[in-house]
Amino acid sequence: MERDGSEQPPDRAPQIETDDHTALVSKPRSKGGNGDLASAGFNIINSIIGSGIIGLPYSMKEAGFPLGVLLLFGVAYITDYSIILLIKGGNLSSTNTYQELVKKTYGFLGYLILSTLQFLYPFIAMISYNIITGDTLTKVFLRIPGVGSENVLTDRRFIILFTTVIFTLPLSLYRDIAKLGKVSLVSLLLTIVILVIVMVRTVTLDPQIPKSENAWVFAKSNALQAIGVMSFAFICHHNSFLIYGSLKEPTLNNWSRITHVSVLLAVVISVLFAVCGYMTFTGYTEGDIFENYCRDDNLATFGRFCYGVTVILTFPLECFVTREVIANVFFHGNLSTAFHIVVTVFIIAVATGVSLVYDCLGIVLELNGVLSATPLVFIIPTACYLRLSEERWNHSDNLISCLILAVGVLVMTVGFVLTILHPQECSHGKEMFYCFASNVSFHNGTLPP
Template identity: 80%
Template sequence: MERGGQEPPPPAAQQIEADDETALVIKPRKKRGNSDLASAGFNIINSIIGSGIIGLPYSMKQAGFPLGVLLLFGVAYITDYSIILLIKGGNLSSTSTYQELVKKTYGLIGYLILSTLQFLYPFIVEPGNVLTDRHFIILFTTIIFTLPISLYHDIAKLGKVSLISLILTIVILVIVMVRTVTFSPQVPKSENAWIFAKSNAVQAIGVMSFEPTLNNWSRITHVSVSLAVIISVVFAACGYMTFAEYTEGDIFENYCRDDNLATFGRFCYGVTVILTFPLECFVTREVFANVFFHGNLSTIFHIIVTVIIVAVATAISLVYDCLGIVLELNGVLSATPLVFIIPTACYLRLSEERWNHSDNIISCLILAVGALVMTVGFVLTILHPQECSHGKEMFYCFPSNVSFHNSTLPP
């Protein structure tokens, strides 16, 4: 970094490629087309939104709707800011990957901590709960679709897969918006649904946290993060406006089983999980390869490691299907240090600016917020875990129960 605070442009012979959460992978390239940038953008959006989007309405319930929306924008801003800090840290330390940056800044211990977090974050979010006969469908789709796609060596090839996932996510968003208008009148009104803030706001930040994803020195990162947060805010708002205090950790648990439009939405979500899985598997495999094989996996080991990752993640998804607490714990224990703590800690240690420089002050604030969210969020999640209601029909799907519930509400 130049002393004036202006970032030098990246070398002409090099371009920074998005390698998802593994970060800042720089490779020489003679030419890079718009299709490569578009693929990187689709991968970024797919990674940020991912399977966790169905838990965002629940985060509104945890935080309070007005505060929840503000927090969602805040987390998106911090995610975008942490990307810039990582790139600046890479320039200051002459490193080209997230792992190299942390290793040079905090040594082997920091490198191992980062690698563990990078492994756990995508690995935990890989298992998904899709459709009704989940055991058969998970096994079938994993063997036929997910595993073959997960074997891709080049993340750029996943760009088209991520585009399809993004399109399906928009379809799901439209379905949720339609049901906000057509179904919300059937859901009884609940008390304290629209208060500004609630005591579980810290847990909500954990659900919202986006792991930082890095791209070339251009506006593609800002555009991708902005589009992702717009989709997330609209989805969270519509989902919560429909069900308010009855919002479940998985928003599709709120819709009635005979709702054909919602069933189609579940199908689309199931496909997005299948298409997001390979991107997260890629990250998990890359972290494993970097730690144990110095980044080089032979074809045989590439296949073996991929099969093991997919098999373990699938086994977990078969025996555990409560999504809310998984999102909360993964957010506070993995995503929060990756997006709030580690990038700022590295930059503060490497920064050559005066202590009162804006980047240093903002980095200190983000670091403090990250430590608070991680500590308080973990304690609250353990003390007040979300109840699992997977497969249960909600009471308002039965008109007689709705009438009885309304009659018991205070005037």
């Protein structure tokens, strides 16, 4: 694709030819941050396997188990490819944020559309994190001896307010996202603990729970909706420029290395989680896998606690993005210390207020997947790169980008229609039938013979 020569920035990064594609390996015009490769990697992994991982077993139910696994690998590949493509586009256009990139390639209208999507996705995710925290930790506290249903610790509103004031607000007030690297490492370790618990329960619960009809069919009609759920889980594009800019040496080679390792680890954890969760509950799998475990299951209760903490630690990453969007749109990218605090408090206050009123987002989360996550993962990075690329039309990057773009448009349009016609049901707080029918006792993590 050709561009007018006058549009090319004079200080664009030099290009070095490689076997597969043209790589931009020099630093961008902006100064690097203070973060190392490990911290950036932990932030990417934490962004991917935050709360979205909990819905991946449900995506297997929606797509059909074998097809679901294949789609999960496909979404992971597209995530890896498009994250790198996004930074390539930034280097080609000499821009340092997602918004600047889209504005330079598609003008002010593209900038507004991207800003809206980039704000809505993490903002709705923050609301869902609060709801999950309230619902999950109240079940944990109910298992403490002497804590009854009337105790303040079992009030989801109190839990949401308490965790917001004590944990998420202070962490969200950081100005440098690299400082969340250690927090993201803790979140990653807790996610691995949750994975182990799900795997253990696959072995211990599988014989006790009846398999649903057509549990192992190759494909089901809701496969496109499943891609929306997977996109919701894997999206980290909205904070990619923030993480990239936090590197001491922000080069494409460093970024590609971090991305490949981070996405590989994330997809291994995600596939194991999705497969084990679905194999345990098959057609009875809920959107939140922890809704499937009985309330008196102590091992699952510990998993709920770990998950609640993980969500709390992921919340600040999303707040960073929403704040950056507001700063770029209304404050030209610069926030004084006072405005930084005011904007952060305002964002968190609104998100907390909504999560206190609503306790089940259901269709909203599915729509967030197909209408916000899918364009941010599939459509916008590839569309920007195709507009900026100077390679021949049949270059591998251009062909792959066109394919991903077409898939994204298909998933977004058809997924939206299917979500409206067949929205996900909310079984919020419902005890599953097998918890009563088999009279299974899960106390102390044991099962009857």
